[in-house]
Amino acid sequence: MSATVFQNARIVDPSRAIDEIGTVIVENGTIRAAGGNALGQGVPDGATVVDCAGKAILPGLVDARVFVGEPGAEHRETIASASHAAAAGGITSFIMMPDTAPVIDDVALVEFVLRTARETACVNIYPAAAITKGLQGDELSEFGLLRAAGAVALTQGRRTLASALTMRRALTYARDMGLVVAHATQDPDLTSRGVMNEGLLASWLGLPGIPREAEAIPLQRDLMLARLTGARYHAAEISTAMSAEAVRRAKEEGIQVTAGISINHLCLNENDVGEYRTFFRLSPPLRAEEDRLAMVEALKEGTVDIIVSSHDPQDVDTKRLPFEEAAAGAIGLETLLAAALRLYHSGDVPLLRLVEALSTAPARLFGLPGGTLRPSAPADLIVVDLEAPWIVREADIRSLSKNTAFEGARMQGRVLQTMVAGRTVFSA
Amino acid sequence: MTDAPAFPLFPHRHLLGIKGLSPADIELLLDRADAAVAISRQSEKKRNTLRGRTQINLFYEASTRTQSSFELAGKRLGADVMNMSVASSSAKKGETLLDTAITLNAMRPDILVIRHSAAGAAALLAQKVTCSVVNAGDGAHEHPTQALLDALTIRREKGRIGGLVVAICGDVLHSRVARSNIILLNALGARVRVIAPSTLLPSGIERMGAESFTSMAEGLKGADVVMMLRLQRERMAGSFVPSTREYFRFFGLDAEKLKAAKEDALVMHPGPMNRGIEIASEVADGPRSVIQEQVEMGVAVRMAVMEALLDPRRNEDAA
Numbered sequence: 001m002s003a004t005v006f007q008n009a010r011i012v013d014p015s016r017a018i019d020e021i022g023t024v025i026v027e028n029g030t031i032r033a034a035g036g037n038a039l040g041q042g043v044p045d046g047a048t049v050v051d052c053a054g055k056a057i058l059p060g061l062v063d064a065r066v067f068v069g070e071p072g073a074e075h076r077e078t079i080a081s082a083s084h085a086a087a088a089g090g091i092t093s094f095i096m097m098p099d100t101a102p103v104i105d106d107v108a109l110v111e112f113v114l115r116t117a118r119e120t121a122c123v124n125i126y127p128a129a130a131i132t133k134g135l136q137g138d139e140l141s142e143f144g145l146l147r148a149a150g151a152v153a154l155t156q157g158r159r160t161l162a163s164a165l166t167m168r169r170a171l172t173y174a175r176d177m178g179l180v181v182a183h184a185t186q187d188p189d190l191t192s193r194g195v196m197n198e199g200l201l202a203s204w205l206g207l208p209g210i211p212r213e214a215e216a217i218p219l220q221r222d223l224m225l226a227r228l229t230g231a232r233y234h235a236a237e238i239s240t241a242m243s244a245e246a247v248r249r250a251k252e253e254g255i256q257v258t259a260g261i262s263i264n265h266l267c268l269n270e271n272d273v274g275e276y277r278t279f280f281r282l283s284p285p286l287r288a289e290e291d292r293l294a295m296v297e298a299l300k301e302g303t304v305d306i307i308v309s310s311h312d313p314q315d316v317d318t319k320r321l322p323f324e325e326a327a328a329g330a331i332g333l334e335t336l337l338a339a340a341l342r343l344y345h346s347g348d349v350p351l352l353r354l355v356e357a358l359s360t361a362p363a364r365l366f367g368l369p370g371g372t373l374r375p376s377a378p379a380d381l382i383v384v385d386l387e388a389p390w391i392v393r394e395a396d397i398r399s400l401s402k403n404t405a406f407e408g409a410r411m412q413g414r415v416l417q418t419m420v421a422g423r424t425v426f427s428a
Numbered sequence: 429m430t431d432a433p434a435f436p437l438f439p440h441r442h443l444l445g446i447k448g449l450s451p452a453d454i455e456l457l458l459d460r461a462d463a464a465v466a467i468s469r470q471s472e473k474k475r476n477t478l479r480g481r482t483q484i485n486l487f488y489e490a491s492t493r494t495q496s497s498f499e500l501a502g503k504r505l506g507a508d509v510m511n512m513s514v515a516s517s518s519a520k521k522g523e524t525l526l527d528t529a530i531t532l533n534a535m536r537p538d539i540l541v542i543r544h545s546a547a548g549a550a551a552l553l554a555q556k557v558t559c560s561v562v563n564a565g566d567g568a569h570e571h572p573t574q575a576l577l578d579a580l581t582i583r584r585e586k587g588r589i590g591g592l593v594v595a596i597c598g599d600v601l602h603s604r605v606a607r608s609n610i611i612l613l614n615a616l617g618a619r620v621r622v623i624a625p626s627t628l629l630p631s632g633i634e635r636m637g638a639e640s641f642t643s644m645a646e647g648l649k650g651a652d653v654v655m656m657l658r659l660q661r662e663r664m665a666g667s668f669v670p671s672t673r674e675y676f677r678f679f680g681l682d683a684e685k686l687k688a689a690k691e692d693a694l695v696m697h698p699g700p701m702n703r704g705i706e707i708a709s710e711v712a713d714g715p716r717s718v719i720q721e722q723v724e725m726g727v728a729v730r731m732a733v734m735e736a737l738l739d740p741r742r743n744e745d746a747a
Contacts, residue, residue: 198631199631199632200631200632200635200636202630202631203630203631203632203633203636204447204607204636205547205548205569206547206566206567206568206569206570206604206607207547207548207567207568207569208568209631275548275551276547276548276551276552317524320524320526321524321525321526321546321552322525322544322546322547322548322549322552322566322567323546323547323548324546324547324548324567325546
């Protein structure tokens with residue numbers, strides 16, 4: 001196989017705490033060297049040499065929360081279309097949520113996803129399996145067999161386990177099987193018919209609100225159960241200062257807990273809902289600006305470990321409805337990196353920490369290859385112009401669904417090339 | 429417009445809410461409605477200002493009063509009125525609101541009156557049709573013609589709205605009537621109070637331009653107007669309030685509680701009333717009740733709104 005040498009690149013590799021100008025050498029699908037003195041090992045014969053002229057090379061992003069419509073809702077997104085959107089967004093691996101029809105709660109479904117990904121996708125796709133059969137919240141799925149088949153995590157996807165007993169057993173058994181339980185918490189009773197953040201804005205719009213406590217109460221329960229069971233618990237998508245504080249205290253206590261946040265909750269707030277804009281109906285709902293600021297701080301200090309796109313394709317049939325009746329969710333694969341770079345350009349979060357949260361940390365957390373430019377790691381990397389300005393346009397979106405929360409948004413930072421195992425799967 | 433005084437042009441194409449209207453816009457609609465009251469009280473009630481115009485009433489929630497009020501208003505102005513109620517429409521067959529809207533739009537109506545259980549439904553519709561849209565109630569968001577008819581009733585009885593103390597009592601949380609009234613009354617300079625158990629008050633009410641009370645005796649003290657809200661059946665037992673008898677005991681308006689208000693305080697209710705739950709018959713049918721006047725003002729306000737939206741001068745501008 002051929003070799004490629006990227007010269008004059010700004011190499012950002014959180015796995016080795018590197019942010020320096022240097023060279024990346026890719027050979028036979030793996031990274032041979034990456035760093036300021038990588039050329040010391042010589043250029044392989046016949047290698048293609050690329051002058052990056054100071055553009056950045058990062059490990060490809062690893063997105064731990066992606067909803068795909070296949071199987072069951074292929075008109076919204078297929079595994080193939082999601083992979084192309086991911087590649088364009090600089091994502092080289094993602095974890096697919098089990099909220100499909102049928103639900104990914106069985107070995108056959110895990111195998112279906114992996115086979116379809118192998119045959120049609122251009123990035124690495126790892127299925128997460130449902131904690132309970134059919135996501136119904138009662139019977140545990142076959143954790144051991146699912147893991148052996150290739151499931152990388154356990155989750156209820158969009159749903160929250162109502163039963164503390166089921167959660168306790170799931171955590172206990174997942175610990176034995178070496179799987180992380182990734183759970184998004186939203187108490188269904190307290191949420192009731194809620195569709196946006198509870199507060200003055202919802203009151204004026206006449207929309208039922210979701211209090212912050214709806215997220216924090218089941219989260220607190222889970223953290224106590226994680227302490228009780230010693231299992232690895234991942235708060236999949238938190239959105240409030242209250243939840244961040246709970247995670248911070250749990251970490252201080254030594255509980256094996258990690259937390260994720262969606263890019264939407266780092267960049268947007270409840271005011272973006274405006275006059276019933278359904279593309280901003282999300283779950284958890286967009287919160288107040290104070291919450292957003294607290295989440296940025298939690299990301300910076302590491303209380304929040306990873307950033308996810310929470311890519312959730314919805315069609316006109318589920319979005320072109322009155323706000324209360326519309327489905328929650330927004331796509332995000334193609335805008336994840338550019339939106340996250342807003343925090344770098346604004347000076348809120350250093351680039352190294354940002355890339356860690358987008359790539360290195362999720363790979364480590366779920367035990368996936370990638371997330372690093374270390375020699376002998378798979379050559380999952382992206383070349384990025386950190387400064388290039390662009391505008392998000394519906395016509396340019398590769399996802400089959402167009403429900404972006406960033407329509408018309410001005411971005412700074414663009415993916416020029418995406419490489420998965422040394423193969424270029426996207427180039428601008 | 430031939431026999432009416434020349435009113436200024438109403439600067440909006442739709443009436444989706446009271447929010448977004450200036451005090452002058454509101455006064456204009458009230459002035460027009462005053463003129464419409466006179467017409468309705470003549471033996472010859474029919475005008476021809478909307479002759480040849482088509483009005484479609486699209487009601488996703490059953491509402492005999494509001495729908496017939498809009499229908500009568502349209503007919504008195506000479507419009508062709510078509511009622512589409514949900515039971516007989518394709519909405520029951522799964523057609524979405526917007527598909528229905530696009531279909532109706534193709535029939536080239538001049539005005540669409542919509543009532544829907546979801547907040548924002550009227551605004552959504554207005555984005556997709558080329559005619560004027562009137563919000564006849566969207567979820568817990570707004571019910572602008574109700575607030576206008578309440579204001580007209582108050583203005584005719586009291587001669588003004590500015591400076592009056594208006595107490596809105598009951599299920600403010602789920603009430604579009606309350607929201608529209610809070611905005612309108614604040615715009616015209618009234619002092620608004622809300623009185624309800626806290627389970628029926630929206631989050632952030634203290635920042636919505638209303639002083640909140642959980643005691644009728646406190647909240648009604650010195651009130652010029654007492655506006656009762658309907659308590660929906662599904663909220664009566666257990667979930668928001670423990671029982672109807674407890675609710676009536678603490679929040680139902682009876683002669684005794686009314687004593688706290690000013691002697692000449694008006695008693696209002698948007699209807700339909702739950703007698704013995706939010707209001708006692710002695711008060712509803714008593715001398716201070718203007719509940720029947722509200723119904724009459726409803727027709728006048730709806731005539732005024734539709735005339736203002738379909739002002740022929742607007743077409744001349746466009747042409």
